[in-house]
Amino acid sequence: MKIGKWKLLGEKTRFTTKWWTVVERDYQTFHGKRIKWFVLKKPDAITVFCLTREGKVVAINYFRPGIQKIVLDIPAGYMNKGETPLESAKRELLEETGFKAEKWVKLGKFAGNAQGDTLMLHAYLAMDGYKAGSQNLDHGEEIEVKLFTLRQLMQKIKQGKFVDSTRIAVAYLALQKLGKLKLSLHRKMPLSLTKEKIHGLDQKE
Template sequence: MSNSFKFTKPEWELLKDKKLFETPIFSLHQLELNPARQQSLHPYYVLKAPEWINMFPLTKDNEIVLVEQYRVGVDQTTLELPGGMVDAGESPLEAAKRELLEETGYKSNEWELIGKTSSNPAILNNFTHLYVAKDCTYTGSNNPDGSEDIKVHKMPLNDFLDLVRDGTVHHAIVLAAVAQFLLNERSE
């Protein structure tokens, strides 16, 4: 977290954490908290999940590598940046390199962390680590895991940004990565 802003609201005290349900991807917890400066206690529900990664893979020609895949939550096919979960014992950077290769068949030796975002801090406990991978090269076909059906696309960066602007690309974590990428590019 940045040291450039002084937060004034106190943290809440955790009184009880009860796991209600567990899946391979997340667990649902009911929390009892002692909210600072409030009179009543309410149950809060949190999805606990592993850290996630998302990357902005760029080729030498400043083309971006994207993945098209069906997303069950919104019941539609989306166009996104490659990304995924950080496996147990894996660093976010290791996960980013693994996911880029698995999902797209591309790899990079030039990685930069450009930010970290919380997808929905009201109900999710995890963060997504955002990277830029430069000079990506194609190593062969992608090898997605068993639940993924991915088509890889490569296009000029400005064409991708047009798709973000017109709403074709609407995944919130992807939009956060785009914002961090553009902010970092602006400051260089």
Template sequence: MKKFEERTIASETLYNGKIIELRVDDVELPDGKRAKRELIKHPGAVAIIAITDQNELVLVEQFRKALERSIIEIPAGKIEPGEDPEKTAIRELEEETGYRANEFTYVQSFATSPGFADEIIHLYLARSLEKVENPAAGDEDEFINLQECTIEETEEMMKDGRIFDAKTAFAVLFLKELLKK
């Protein structure tokens, strides 16, 4: 057994929905004792740091039911089964913002909540943006307000809680460093 590895003894799916699967695993701990782990399985997502020619960050404001409020975020979306993350990012950028990028670069991937979920977000940098005349339609249950903000404005939004999620906070810090160069 690997150091700290927990061996799955049994697994029960409690819920299998459109976006997530909720599972409870019985595990054997490294010391031989047993425990239960409540896990969320997720297909993965993408997020896009979209920068205008004026060095403004393209953001979307939307209501997040889990938080019971609206927050401002970078464009993001769920990876469809079998879909390449970069293709997802290109699609989501157009659907959520109406932009297409002439420069699209992979930044990195990271776990969002590794204590209970396996969701991985693949982060991309989109530059040299152009508006799409007839952009692809977004999800019919998604209501979005588009914003373009300077790095200073986004830092203020982080301070006052309008930007509240980790992927967007990471994007703001990444962009701040990128603009220094």
């Protein structure tokens, strides 16, 4: 079947919160069908894979109301109006964990849910991280900071402790950027950690 971009015929706001707006869109598909689609309009967001000077990954532990579980994650949050993605990433890392970092590399920009919302996620690798102060959490935020070696992080992902698919993807991109992933022809283990050091730091547990 040949496909093409749908034509947006109209849009109505159905519900608004502090962060999100629910809209109902009227589309005409490439083949002429009329479709109603509900979309969440959200501000863009950032997420940070931060590696400390000691070679540890800065992770966070918190309760997620959507799935009603305490999960592991990496720092993330919505961008404030007027912020650049990098400014937002630095702010969120400091607010949620009390950490800063000397080196920053953008890993990419991704859709978290291309079917249902407008949010684009800006992902960063932060290196040479260090403790710079205390957490400065928003109302309702309760976050525990955790530090893991790269190998421990991979184990947590395999154990299902990290449940957000976008964060898992960002973690793999960060490991690739750091030169810590290698491909294998072994069917059961297509990806594995390399044994090289990062910034001269031994990744021993």
